[in-house]
Amino acid sequence: MWKRKILKHNRISRKLLGWFLIMSLLPLAVYGYASINNGVKTVKNEVMTKLISVADDRVQRIGDHFFDIEKNVTSLAQSPTIINTLREFKTVFEKGKTASTDNRFFSYNYSAIEKGFGLFYTPGKAASRYHDLFLISPEGDVVYTATKGDDFGTNLITGLYKDSELAQVFKRAKTLLETNISDYMYYAPSRELAVFIAAPVLSEGEFKGVIALQVDNKDINGIVNDYTGLGRTGEMVTASKGVGEAVFAMPLRNDPEAAYRRKIPFGSQERLPILEAVNGNKGRGLAVDYRGKEVLAVWRYLPSIRWGVVVKIDANEAFAPVDRLKGWSMIVGFVTMVGAMAVVFFVSRSISRPIVQLTESTKIIGGGDLNHVVDVVSYDEIGQLADSFNDMTGKLKGSYLRQERINARLQREIDEHKLAEEKIRTLSYAVEQSPSAVVITDVNGNIEYVNQKFSRITGYAAEEVIGQNPRILKSDNTQPETYKELWEAITSGKEWYGIFCNKKKSGELFWESTYISPVRDTDGTIIHYVALKEDITDKKLADEKLEYMMADIQRSNKELEQFAYVASHDLQEPLRMVASYMQLLQRRYKDKFDNDANDFINYAVDGSKRMQELIHDLLAYSRVGSPGRYFEQIDIETVLDHAIRNLGMSIKDSGAVVTHDSMPTMFADGIQITQLFQNLISNSIKYYNEAPPRIHISAKQNKKAVTFSVSDNGIGIDPQYYERIFTIFQRLHGKEKYSGTGIGLAICKKIVERHHGKIWVESLPGEGSTFYFTIPEK
Structure with missing residues (x-):
């Protein structure tokens, strides 16, 4: 008894402790959460302000750098020295085209001009900020480069580097007659990422050529890799917009080899800041970077060089002060909670002790001892409760006697x-x-009872539908007139039978037949309705499927009969007559016509034969879609051997070697599978290289289907034609080289699809082909 008292005491204490902690610590928790949340916002705003400042500074420095270079190039283009030097280089270069560059006259004159020009411009100076200088004639010839790289002497319109950024910026400067900046892309002669600034050289308004400067990357690298204000993890990411992807332009703090090697396709990941930047967008916020890490980032777009720029710092580093604040908040909260628990423990003991005594007394009274008196000395609400229990005990004594008499009467009724x-x-x-x-x-249609079968059919438990209207099963696929007819019948006391398309709890539709009858009381008044329901979904679907299949079979047979009649009679008979008379004309009058006439007759005869082949193949193609034979259990190995025997003459003439693995047994249309193998093997024999055809057929079986393959060592197929070859009348080669109508593979595809499978090819030109097709097990 003492242990039970302690247990109750502990339970009340725990409740008091819990409520006290909720009431006292909840405000503290709310305050702590608000403080931490405010700290996060403050830190985020401070870091974001710093990042914006750094980003704007870097973008301004890069923009100013290229603006200064652009002014220098424009100034150089207007210099008389550049104009005269370009003319002299062009003259010597034109003469040198007819002689080797080792020609003494050419070398002497060119070196003399170059020496004079070197006094005006010397590449490689620290102050020059350029990697190379180009002088380009109006025709696109690179008549001068300071570094004498592989691009010297090439033509930017027709030569090896016609697609380079140097060529593109030359063309824009020539066309627009204004200074232009290229994209930042890899340039092969200098073996690095390069950007070019080109300006037209004009003399008295006449276009004389273009001067182009390749910018030295050192200054840009210095700006991009300046991590001042970016902490331990911050960095600046730069990228240009390529074809369908963002191409990183400069080395990164976390990836020194990123320049031109790291690329991010558009749409391949969530919207990364660098993708937003290269698309011309400006923004800031919490995002994920190219490494998949969460960062605070600011992104900008540099229109002058078409760069996207992102300045970022890892979120872990940015929010480190907030994490420390969270730690201290947890320590303070824990100490406060322990102190509160100690106070509540002592208070709860003084409150719970009389309550435990009162609880034990109620158990004694509840056990039948109505003479027991609750002995709790207290002048508060608990003492009043003890007096009320004692009064209740006296009243219970009288009620107990009365209840015994009532129980005797009730027993008889029971x-x-x-x-x-x-x-x-x-x-x-x-x-x-x-x-x-x-x-x-x-009588109002509200459900009062459903049996287990109803729950199994609809998915609704009995407690979910009691009190509901049967409309919860309504799917809107049953005509309103049906419900009206139902209600009129049963309210007038008649029985009703019909079919509904209803909806299960899962949303799945099902069909059910329903019989409803009124239930009357002894006075003949309708008091309930009872419905017997049966799920007829399978039967309904089977009927609909059978009806659809019969209609499809009738339509297919009718179309096939009509086409077969046209192909075999209306088309073939006139064509056969034309071919016969043309062949007769060829035999009788061959020696009486000139060569052109004989060629014309040969063309007509050959065309008639190919037309007959085409009609024959079209007829075969149309028959594949007709219901034809039923599927049956067949031995694929027997079917394959039959197809190989049918091609015996072609195999012998071509010297082909046909091998195959063990084949399975399965349900299929044997005639069509024979035709399928025959067409694929025939193609492998037809399209072969110089070596005799080697063809191998294999089968791989899994739980759902069998995958067959037909491999050869033929001429192969370009991947761009993988889908086209299965389209009717599509040929990849002229009829002069390879015969055929372009229907064979279309028939193969139609046969496989009739068997609910799929067909595809894997091949490369000159490396043979492998045709795959699947046939489901059932």
Whole structure:
């Protein structure tokens, strides 16, 4: 008894402790959360302000750098020295085209001009900020480069580097007659990423050529890799917009080899800041970078060089002060909670002790000892409760005697109802275990009872539908007139039978046949409706499928018969007559016509034969889609051997070697599978290289389907034609080289699709082909 008291005492103490902690610590928790949240916002704003400042500074420095270079190039283009030097280089270069560059006259004159020009411009100076200088003639010839790289002497319109950024900026400067900046892309002669600034050289308004400067990357690298204000993890990311992707332009702090090697396709990942930047967008926020790490980032766009720029820092580093704040908040909260628990423990003991005594007294009284008196000395609400319990005990004594008399009377009534209940129970078992769903409603249609079968069919438990209207199963696929007819029948006391398309709890539609009958009381008044329901979905779907299949078979047969008649009679007979008379004309009058006439007759005869082949193949193609033979269990190895025997003459003439693995047994149309193998093997024999054809057929079986393959060592197929070759009338080669109508593979595809499989090819030109097709197990 003492232990039970302590247990109750502890339970009340825990409740008091819990409520006290909730009421006292909740404000502290809310305050702590608000403080931490405000700290996060403050830190984020401070870091973002610093990043914006750094980003704007870097963008301004890069923009100013290129602006200065652009002014220098424009100034050089207007210099008389550049104009005269370009003319002299062009003259010597034109003469040198007819002689080797080792020609003494050419070398002497060119070196003399170059020496004079070197006094005006010397590449490689620290102050020059350029990697190379180019003088380009109006025709696109690179008549001078300071570094004498591989691009010297080439033509930027027709030569090796016609697609380079140097060529593109030359063309824009020539066309627009204004200074232009190229994209930052890899340039092969200098073996690095390069950007070019080109200006037109004009003399008295006449276009004389273009001067182009390749910018030295050192200054840009210095700006990009300046990590001042970016902490331990911050960096600046630069990229240009390529074809469908963002191409990183400069080395990164976390990836020194990123320049031109790291690329991010558009749309391949979530919207990264660098993708937003290269598309011309400006923004800031919490994002994920190219490494997949969470960062605070600011992104900008540099229109002058078409760069996207992102300045970022890892979120872990940025929010480190907030993490420290969270740690201290947890320590303070824990100390506060321990102190509060100690206070509540002592207070709860003084409150819970009389409550435990009162609880034990109630158990004694509840056990039947109505003479027990609750002995709690207290002048508060608990003492008042003890007095109320004592008054209640006295009243219970009187009520107990009265209840004994009532119980005797009730026992007699209970005995009388037991027999009736047994009958009801038997009826209930029958209804509950009925193979049909049973629903009982009141006169307003509200559900009062459903059996287990109803729950299994609809997915609704009984407690979910009691009190509901059967409209919860309504799917809107049953005509409103049906419900109107139902209600009019049963409210007038008649029985009703019909079919509904209803909806299960899962949303799945199902069909059910329903029989509804009114239930009357002894006075003949309708008091309930009972419905017997049966799920007929499978039968309904089977009927619809059978009806659809019969209609499809009739339509297909009709189309096939009509086409077969046209192909075999209306087309073939006239064509056969034309071919016969043309062949007769060829035999009788061959020596009487000139060569052109004989060629014309040969063309007509050859065309007639190919037309007959085409009609024959079209007829075969149309027959594949007709219902034809039923599927049956066939030995694929027997079918394959039959197809190989049919091609025996072609195999012998071509010297082909046909091998195959063990083949399975499965349900299929044997005739069509024979035709399928025959067409694929025939193609392998037809399209072969110089070596005799070597063809191998294999089969790989899994749980759902068998995958067959037909491999050869033929001429192969370009990947761009993988889909086209299965389209009717599509040929990849002229009829002069390879015969055929372009229908064979289309027939193969139609046969495979009739068997609910798929067909595809894997091949490369000159490396042979492998055709795959699948046939499901069932």
